[in-house]
Structure formats: C-alpha cells, structure tokens
Amino acid sequence: MFYREAGDFKTSYREDSQTFPIKFDRLRYYAVLAVAFGIVPLFINDYWANAVAVPFLIYAIAAIGLNILVGYAGQVSLGTGGFMAVGAYAVYKLMTAFPDINIFFHVIIAGFITAAVGVIFGLPSLRIKGFYLAVATLAAQFFLVWLFNKVPWFYNYSASGQINAPERTVFGVFVTGAQTSAMAKYMFCLVVLTLVALVARNLTRGTVGRKWMAIRDMDIAAEIIGVNPLTTKLSAFAVSSFFIGIAGALFFAVYLGAAEVGEAFGIQKSFLILFMVIIGGLGSIFGSFAGAAFLVLLPVFLKNVLVGTLGWPTDLAAHIELMIVGGLIVAFLIAEPHGLAQLWRVAKEKLRLWPFPH
C-alpha cells in the first residue's frame, strides 16, 4: 500500500533519477521538512533546544561526515573529535579576525579549513589500512587537541585558555552569544544540516560515492578497474572532514558558546560519533540521523528514568548509562550489524507489500 511503484510513471530521465523516486517517500520527505521548518520552531523552548534538538542537529552533521569516511569509503577514523576541534578553532579565529563577515560564511570556511587538515591526516591512508589506519587517526586526535591547548595564538592568548563565541547575527537575529533565542539556534543548525544532508545524499549516489564504495569493498580490485585510490581516499577524507568541521564550528559557536578543547573535543567525542554511525547504520545518510537521534535521546531518557523517577544518585545513573550504551552497541552488532537504517529498510519492504504479503 505504501512505498509502491505501481502507477507512478516516470516520463523523463530527470524524474527517474531523482533523490526519492517513490512518490510516498517524496511526500514523507516534504512532510518532515515542513514539520522541521514550520511547526517545531513555534513550540521549541530552551530546555528542548539545548537538551535535544540542537545537539541532535549538530551530531547529525558530524555523523553524516563520519559516515562518508567510515561507511562509504571504508576508512575507519577515530580522529573525529580532533577534526571537530579544528572546525571550532577555525570559526573562532575567523569570527574574531573578520567580525563584519556573516557567521554563515565563517562556518563554511571553517569546514574548508578542516577539510585541508583532514587531507593531511588522510595521507597515510594510502599506505596503511584497516586497524593500523584506525590507530593512526588517533594521532590526529591527540596531536590536534595538544596543539590547540599549547599554542596561545589559537585561543587569542586568553588567560583561561578557553575560547568564547562573540555575538553574531544572521539577518539581524542573534545566532551566537548569550542573547540567542532557542528558535534561532535551532533554525540556524537546521538550515546547515539540511544543506549538508542534501549535498551528502547526492554525492553518495553519484560518481564520487560509487568510487568511495568501490574502494571500501576492495581497494585493489577498485584500482584495477580504474578507480584512482589517491583521489578517492583523499576526497573521502576531505568531504568527511568538511562536514565534521562544520559540525565542530556549530557545536562551539552555537551550542556551547565557550569551549575548552580537551573537554569538548576529546577522544570520547570521537567514539560517541563513531557509535552514532554504527548504531544508525554504516553507509546510510538516514542512518546518521537515526544514530544521532538515538544517542542524543538515550542519555536524556535514562537520566529522566533513573534520576527523575527512581531517585538514584547521578553518579550511579551515569555508570549504568555507560553499561546500557555499551550493552546496546554489542546487542546491535549481534542482532543487526547494519544498524537502524537496515531496520528501516526492512520496514519499508514490509510496508511495500502490506496488506497482501503474498
């Protein structure tokens, strides 16, 4: 009944190759956009924006970025936190050095700077593979965090070593700084996320994405059929770091407002985003959203249940949360190694035949 191609005639190549070829899917996509842009901003308040909505939007950007690298191109990276820090410090330097330029462009330029750094740390991927590469990306994580801690130029010689986002506006509305309303934060991140998702979705189903997947499935075979490993791997690192840099910039400028690099962009952040990608589903844009939503909502939910309802001490609740997150990851990998995105695909297949499965 749902998701049915029957009767949905395509009369041009353009229609045939659009992002959502099935009509129901397309309508659902427009409905989600309409709700996200039209309805949610009317009801959002500070608690929901800071606890759920804004972190979800920002982590979704980071998860899309990491998913391109790990899920599509098959290069495991544990340096996400470090690259987010590059985005954050880049946007901070730009904001303070060029206060007249709109913050939107600062965020995009921060993305490009992170992409350049990502390419440099991606160079070893041409020689080393698999676990060796995963561990090698940790070099990026530790080195970058150390760099931002030790070189005062990056935090403008401030006494505390912290970076603080100055107040900036888009169309006369504050999007960073203390006066920012919940709605402005939400809308700014939402616009960036929508653009990122659009670009990512179309990159992954085009030539570039197919090259990434060929390298992921077997790099030697891909090389033999004419995929250039140098440009393919480095482009994956560049695009992935670009998105992660944007996420880092937003995380610092819009969400946190003030950041200390080791705390905000430590190795825990790298793992958190990796988990989002795994739980959501490797090699799926939808999965990045699902994984980010899951891991943002889970701690909020657990905290409400354990501390709010049962009245347990917060430190105990934090440990139990670790156990549950760890246990869920293992359970997910055993039950469904392809993550939430695969569940969604199965549900779609079922809905396609429903109510007459035979």
Add this chain to the structure above:
Amino acid sequence: MPDIVLYAAEVTLNGLMAGVLYALVALGFVLIFKASGIFNYAQGVLALFAALTLVGIQKGQVPFAHLINAMTGNHYTNFPWEVPAIVAILLAAAVMVVLAIIIEKVVLKHLVNQAPIILFMATIGMAYFLEGFGDVMWGSDIKTLDVGLPQGINDTIDTVTFNMFGYGFFIDNLDIVAAIVAVLLVSALTVFSQYSKQGRALRAVADDHQAALSVGISLRFIWILVWSIAGFVALVAGIMWGSKSGVQFSLSLIALKALPVLMLGGFTSIPGAIVGGLIIGVGEKLFELLIGAPFLGGATENWFAYVLALVFLVFRPQGLFGEKIIERV
C-alpha cells in the same frame, strides 16, 4: 660529564622501564589478535576491571554496594574481613577467567565470521560496558592498590650512580619489579606456547583457523583460553599500573598508550610488542626532555608515540616484526 647527558641517561633508563609497562598492555592485544584476529580495544578496561576487582576483594568490599544501597536504602560498604594479597590475586584471576567465558558465550560466539571492523566495534562496546560495570560493582572512587610490591627510589642505584658521576639516578623500585615480572611473563608465555599441548593448539589457530579446525582443535575453547590469558596479563598490568598511580578510570587509558606500541611492533608479534614498547617508552621521554619541554611547551607525551608510529608505518606498513601483508583480489 655534562648534565644533559646524565639527564638523558636517567630519562632513557626510566623510559625503558615505562616501555616495559606499555609492552605489558600491548602483550594482551597481541595474544588476542593472533589467536582470533580481533583487535581488542577493551584490553585497557580489562586491566582496570582486574585491578578494581583485586582491590575490591582484598579490601572486602561489598559488590554492587552503591546499587543495592540506592535500591533498598541500606548503607552497606564492606564485609568485616580483609583478604591476603595472594589469595585476592588468585580470586581476581578466577574472575577474569569467568569473564573470558562470559565474553565468549555472550558476545564472540554470535559474531563469528563478521567483518573485523564489526568485531572491533563490539570490543569498544564491551569496553564501555565493563567500565560502567566495574564502577557499579566496586564504586568509582580512586583506590590505592598495595599488594606488597616495593616502591620508591632505589637506593642502590642512586648511591652507585652518585659515586660514579656525581649525580644519583632516580629509578623507582616498582619499575624494576615490573620489568622483572614482564620478563618472567613473556618467558612463561613462550614456554607455554612452545611446549604445552594447548599452547601448540593456540599457535595452530593463530596460523590458520580452518586448518586448525580440520585437525580437531576446538576454536571456542582456544578463544576462551586466549581471553583468559589476556585477562591474566591485564591483571598483571593492572597490578603494576595500579600500584604506581592508584586504581581509577585513567588506568583504562593505558590501552591508548599501548596502541602505538602495537603499530610499531606489528599486531602479530610478541617480541614486537616488547621492542615497540621499549622504543616508545624511551622515545617519548627523550623527546619530551630534549625537544618537547624546551621548545614546544611540554606534554608532548600524549601524541609523540602516535606520530612516531604514524611516520614509521608510512615506510613499513606492517610494523617492525609484523607478518608481511599480502593482498589478493
């Protein structure tokens, strides 16, 4: 002799000792990777868990006291006894064996034939779980571990070097003990894998899973065995690091220190783990002394090992002693 040379010599010796400790952790990784192809990220947390269990048993803590108290409103903390160190170590080793069996039954059994990256992620999940579990079971406060190992400056070395150079070297007794224990452990492991039946089976599995299966070696038993041994190595590493700097969360971060050691030495080589550990131990201490502290603002130990391993791997992708990587389409 100029001071800087003496400092460098002292730092080198201390680096060697630290390298032995890194190698101890790396050893656990290598054992599991050789036998099952699993890159076990949880090794560091295993060490933390082992150390927590050891302290908990020794001090007679009530397991899950915090949780029970939260649910029932009681105030349990300790049993009215203390367990002698040696008994506590044996009990902790037994707990690690049980843990190995549980890991095999609950996790690994279901993940046979999955891609290595999935298994790696599963061990990260296990690391999180164990970290939370260890804290819930024994509490998350910083504990001191004392199993009667000598600690503090070694007076003999101090006096001898003072008489020779006019400058006493500071070397911790604990580091010397750790080095001796590491040598004993590696010798024992070598003897075990060379001369015992199980050891030979273990090497057969490491060599070729299918061939080992076809001559009647039980893969699952070998996996339990190898995880138990890794648990035991983790216990030893946990005792050493725990005695040095207390049992706390940061203990599990030694896994991160051991990773570049592995990259340098090769994931599949036990001698590689030792040599890699020594190189990194000495390298990072000397770099910090000669370049890091004077020119770069210090704290370079956090990343030096990684960058060294990274640069090294670009020239030799399989590490110092790793098996040559052959790829076929």
